[in-house]
Amino acid sequence: GPITLRYANFPPASTFPCVQMERWKKEVEKRTDGQVSIETYPGGTLLGAKNMLRGVMKGQADIGCLCMSYQPGVFPMTTVAELPVGFASSAVASRVLYELYRMHTPKEFAKVKVLALFTSAPTNIMSRVPVRSITDFTGLELRASGMASRVLDRLGATPVSMPMPETPEALQKGLVKGLMSSLEVMQDMNFAEYCPYVTRTDFQVYPFAVIMNKRAFDRLPVAVQKVLDDLILEQSVWTGRYMDEHVLDSLAWSQKTYGVETITLDREQHALMQEKLAPLIEEWKAKATDKGVDAEAVLADLYRLRDTYQP
Amino acid sequence: MSLTMFGLVGIGVLVAMIFLLRIPVGFAMGIVGFCGFWAVLDVHAALGMLGDETWKVFSSYGLTVIPLFILMGQICFYSGLNGRLYRAAYAWMGPVHGGVAMATVLACAGFAAISGSNTATAATMSSVALPQMKKYGYDPILSTGTVAAASTLGAVIPPSIVLIVIGLQTGQSIAALFWAALVPGVLLVVFFIMRIVMVCKKHPDLGPAGPSTGWGEKFRSLKGSLEMVVLFALVMGGLVAGLFTPSEAGAAGAALALAVSWAGGNLTWKRLVNSIRDTLSISCMIMTIVLGAVIFGRFLAVTRIPFTLASQVAELAFPPLVILGLICLLYILGGAIMDALALLIITIPIFFPVAATLGYDPLWFAVVVTVVTTMGAITPPVGVNTFIVSAMAGDVPLAHVFRGVAIFLPCYLACLALLILWPGILNIF
Amino acid sequence: MQRMQTMVQWLNTTLLCLAGLCLMGMVFLACSNMVLRFFGHPVKGTFELMGFLGAMVGALALSGTQAGKGHIVISMFQDRFPARMRLGLDVLTSLICLAFFGLVAWQTWDLALSIREFEEVSETLQIIYYPFVLVVCLGVIALVLQIFVELVLLVGDRSRGGAS
Numbered sequence: 051g052p053i054t055l056r057y058a059n060f061p062p063a064s065t066f067p068c069v070q071m072e073r074w075k076k077e078v079e080k081r082t083d084g085q086v087s088i089e090t091y092p093g094g095t096l097l098g099a100k101n102m103l104r105g106v107m108k109g110q111a112d113i114g115c116l117c118m119s120y121q122p123g124v125f126p127m128t129t130v131a132e133l134p135v136g137f138a139s140s141a142v143a144s145r146v147l148y149e150l151y152r153m154h155t156p157k158e159f160a161k162v163k164v165l166a167l168f169t170s171a172p173t174n175i176m177s178r179v180p181v182r183s184i185t186d187f188t189g190l191e192l193r194a195s196g197m198a199s200r201v202l203d204r205l206g207a208t209p210v211s212m213p214m215p216e217t218p219e220a221l222q223k224g225l226v227k228g229l230m231s232s233l234e235v236m237q238d239m240n241f242a243e244y245c246p247y248v249t250r251t252d253f254q255v256y257p258f259a260v261i262m263n264k265r266a267f268d269r270l271p272v273a274v275q276k277v278l279d280d281l282i283l284e285q286s287v288w289t290g291r292y293m294d295e296h297v298l299d300s301l302a303w304s305q306k307t308y309g310v311e312t313i314t315l316d317r318e319q320h321a322l323m324q325e326k327l328a329p330l331i332e333e334w335k336a337k338a339t340d341k342g343v344d345a346e347a348v349l350a351d352l353y354r355l356r357d358t359y360q361p
Numbered sequence: 362m363s364l365t366m367f368g369l370v371g372i373g374v375l376v377a378m379i380f381l382l383r384i385p386v387g388f389a390m391g392i393v394g395f396c397g398f399w400a401v402l403d404v405h406a407a408l409g410m411l412g413d414e415t416w417k418v419f420s421s422y423g424l425t426v427i428p429l430f431i432l433m434g435q436i437c438f439y440s441g442l443n444g445r446l447y448r449a450a451y452a453w454m455g456p457v458h459g460g461v462a463m464a465t466v467l468a469c470a471g472f473a474a475i476s477g478s479n480t481a482t483a484a485t486m487s488s489v490a491l492p493q494m495k496k497y498g499y500d501p502i503l504s505t506g507t508v509a510a511a512s513t514l515g516a517v518i519p520p521s522i523v524l525i526v527i528g529l530q531t532g533q534s535i536a537a538l539f540w541a542a543l544v545p546g547v548l549l550v551v552f553f554i555m556r557i558v559m560v561c562k563k564h565p566d567l568g569p570a571g572p573s574t575g576w577g578e579k580f581r582s583l584k585g586s587l588e589m590v591v592l593f594a595l596v597m598g599g600l601v602a603g604l605f606t607p608s609e610a611g612a613a614g615a616a617l618a619l620a621v622s623w624a625g626g627n628l629t630w631k632r633l634v635n636s637i638r639d640t641l642s643i644s645c646m647i648m649t650i651v652l653g654a655v656i657f658g659r660f661l662a663v664t665r666i667p668f669t670l671a672s673q674v675a676e677l678a679f680p681p682l683v684i685l686g687l688i689c690l691l692y693i694l695g696g697a698i699m700d701a702l703a704l705l706i707i708t709i710p711i712f713f714p715v716a717a718t719l720g721y722d723p724l725w726f727a728v729v730v731t732v733v734t735t736m737g738a739i740t741p742p743v744g745v746n747t748f749i750v751s752a753m754a755g756d757v758p759l760a761h762v763f764r765g766v767a768i769f770l771p772c773y774l775a776c777l778a779l780l781i782l783w784p785g786i787l788n789i790f
Numbered sequence: 791m792q793r794m795q796t797m798v799q800w801l802n803t804t805l806l807c808l809a810g811l812c813l814m815g816m817v818f819l820a821c822s823n824m825v826l827r828f829f830g831h832p833v834k835g836t837f838e839l840m841g842f843l844g845a846m847v848g849a850l851a852l853s854g855t856q857a858g859k860g861h862i863v864i865s866m867f868q869d870r871f872p873a874r875m876r877l878g879l880d881v882l883t884s885l886i887c888l889a890f891f892g893l894v895a896w897q898t899w900d901l902a903l904s905i906r907e908f909e910e911v912s913e914t915l916q917i918i919y920y921p922f923v924l925v926v927c928l929g930v931i932a933l934v935l936q937i938f939v940e941l942v943l944l945v946g947d948r949s950r951g952g953a954s
């Protein structure tokens with residue numbers, strides 16, 4: 051019979067990491083002529099967000115999709131992608147992440163085989179009150195987690211951490227005035243109903259990696275290994291593009307259904323924010339250097355690649 | 362063997378283990394879940410899952426709500442706050458036929474309003490109410506039946522551990538669940554009291570009338586119950602207004618209960634230590650059940666039984682109401698042989714997708730399911746509350762307690778019928 | 791054996807005391823956070839600290855709860871079994887539980903080591919947190935010891951019963 055590979059993923063089946071998983075499954079099964087069959091486990095049925103790396107290394111699943119931001123300290127190099135370095139789209143950020151990985155072969159993935167690298171769409175502000183300038187952030191309570199909450203902290207806003215399912219109710223009651231997240235949630239979680247304003251800040255993205263157990267990969271026939279290798283860049287780029295399109299659809303829907311206003315900030319405001327956020331990048335540099343990463347070189351490559359792919 | 366078969370065998374083995382071995386329910390779920398996971402996938406997957414889930418469940422912020430609410434209830438119990446509540450209810454209703462039983466229903470409701478668990482309510486109220494009813498010549502069938510049935514209110518009237526667990530499992534707002542569950546809670550209180558009136562009219566010797574009390578005594582007694590009312594109002598109010606999270610509500614409630622009983626001179630070092638010790642034991646027991654259920658749920662998820670079942674039920678040609686009736690029947694039967702919390706934790710991942718496919722409001726479904734399974738806590742052959750009351754009463758055989766409980770089963774059925782015929786009733790508060 | 795029993799009892803009590811301290815710590819932490827938040831200065835990392843404390847409460851109380859028969863057991867049919875069979879089943883139960891929690895202890899230990907090896911830190915406070923996982927492991931080990939003591943007593947009962 052065919053070789054069966056178990057692919058674990060942590061968010062619900064409808065989210066983009068799982069959409070790309072199903073696409074990858076289809077492509078692999080097609081390109082190997084049914085020699086390989088992929089069993090997918092979405093929604094944390096096999097492995098959760100925090101034990102993906104360990105679970106794949108130990109063989110609980112053959113393949114797993116993880117988000118580097120969920121395990122602080124574990125991915126000192128690739129978390130460079132979650133910094134506020136000005137990615138305007140998931141397509142560009144995903145491509146840059148992939149190239150950085152190829153150039154620097156980070157130690158954090160040394161014990162697994164990487165099958166794809168991509169990022170979420172950039173995070174933006176969705177709120178009940180308009181945010182038109184940096185001063186509007188002062189004291190504004192926004193739901194955020196991880197790097198997003200540190201960004202808000204720097205801008206003078208009050209980040210509130212709460213589970214995503216509780217956020218709609220908190221918005222209704224005015225406990226939080228909005229949230230900072232990528233914009234597909236406007237439609238997917240119906241935040242457009244509570245947030246009449248979207249401020250395009252494109253602060254930062256969340257990096258993801260699809261990894262495979264090394265032994266499981268080595269056991270595969272050479273032809274199959276080649277199919278998986280050939281898919282790495284293609285899958286990474288595909289996911290970035292899919293994400294961007296999905297966000298555009300979500301915004302268009304929000305505008306049409308709830309008349310959501312999209313606010314764009316001018317150059318001056320962007321520069322002001324960038325200045326306030328600079329210490330976050332310095333913090334990353336210090337921590338990455340501490341763990342033996344050539345932080346300066348990685349950052350320099352990141353900016354160069356960003357400017358290449360993001361004209 | 363097909364995956365579905367694996368799942369069904371697993372469920373069968375679990376039931377056999379629980380009934381044949383003297384094994385804690387939570388342990389059994391964990392063991393069967395682990396072995397099942399191993400059988401479906403492999404030993405690496407199963408071992409890794411064991412370590413991961415143990416840490417994840419124990420360290421989950423969501424579960425911290427459990428020890429905090431239990432602590433609040435235990436402090437109130439040991440410092441005698443609920444004893445005074447009982448005296449107030451008794452001063453007002455003692456002189457009527459069956460009045461002490463009615464007072465017990467009200468006192469149970471009051472204690473339910475600070476305690477999260479029906480077993481804690483049963484144990485507490487047995488020790489408070491049974492001696493009183495014995496003193497006034499109440500028939501043990503009525504007295505034990507009343508305590509067993511009314512203590513189920515602990516799981517219906519908020520705060521409720523059952524609702525907290527459902528909220529955590531299905532991602533619903535715990536505050537919204539609490540608010541909605543007040544409706545069946547109040548309905549049940551009213552129905553229980555009406556039922557006692559009816560029964561005592563027919564058989565007055567079941568609950569003889571007590572000595573009459575003066576108005577002064579009646580009003581003086583109210584003062585003693587004031588603290589509990591304020592405590593409940595603050596905790597529920599803050600929770601529903603969204604001023605704090607459920608865990609914070611529990612912590613605030615526990616701190617307030619400490620402050621109130623300390624200020625009233627009712628808190629000794631020994632009582633504090635006792636309430637902490639009981640809280641640790643009860644919460645550890647519940648957390649172990651949750652852990653076992655999570656592991657068992659991971660096994661069910663890889664057998665895909667919940668999804669298979671949901672899609673098959675959705676394809677059935679029956680109207681949703683019939684399917685809902687079948688689910689309820691299953692819960693009643695399940696509740697008849699198992700502990701409510703354990704049953705809910707096992708079945709929620711299976712039936713929630715089904716209810717969602719049928720188009721039922723998840724909030725409403727959660728409340729209905731809570732009422733149905735809570736009823737299971739008093740129905741034979743396994744009724745946790747019935748066992749506790751029978752054990753606490755000492756000389757009353759289990760069969761008598763079940764006979765007493767039978768008096769109150771129609772109240773549950775009436776409450777369920779109302780919820781199903783008029784789903785909007787949940788929004789009246 | 792007597793010495794081991796005393797030692798396990800002492801361990802249970804000690805762990806229960808620690809769990810009680812953690813419980814009061816949770817009340818204190820949550821309340822301080824609420825009050826300080828009201829004045830605009832919430833305690834950073836309350837959520838994860840509460841989670842860690844909750845883990846200590848649950849895990850450190852495991853053995854004490856087992857010793858105090860606090861875990862729900864449904865025993866209604868067992869009472870009708872003949873005494874010999876009941877004893878056999880009880881020994882079987884203890885062995886199964888012993889094996890299971892032995893595995894749980896081993897795996898939580900392994901998890902703690904992995905987290906240390908990955909140099910993983912907590913999400914908000916960015917503190918090293920694998921020692922908390924080790925404490926959970928300690929709680930499970932105490933439970934294993936408690937079940938073992940119960941098993942030895944059970945078997946001892948039978949041999950004494952057989953002698954008389």
Ligand code: NA
Pocket residue numbers: 472473474475476477478514515516517518519520521522
């Ligand atoms: Na309650």
Ligand code: NA
Pocket residue numbers: 696697698699736737738739740741742743744745
């Ligand atoms: Na029952």
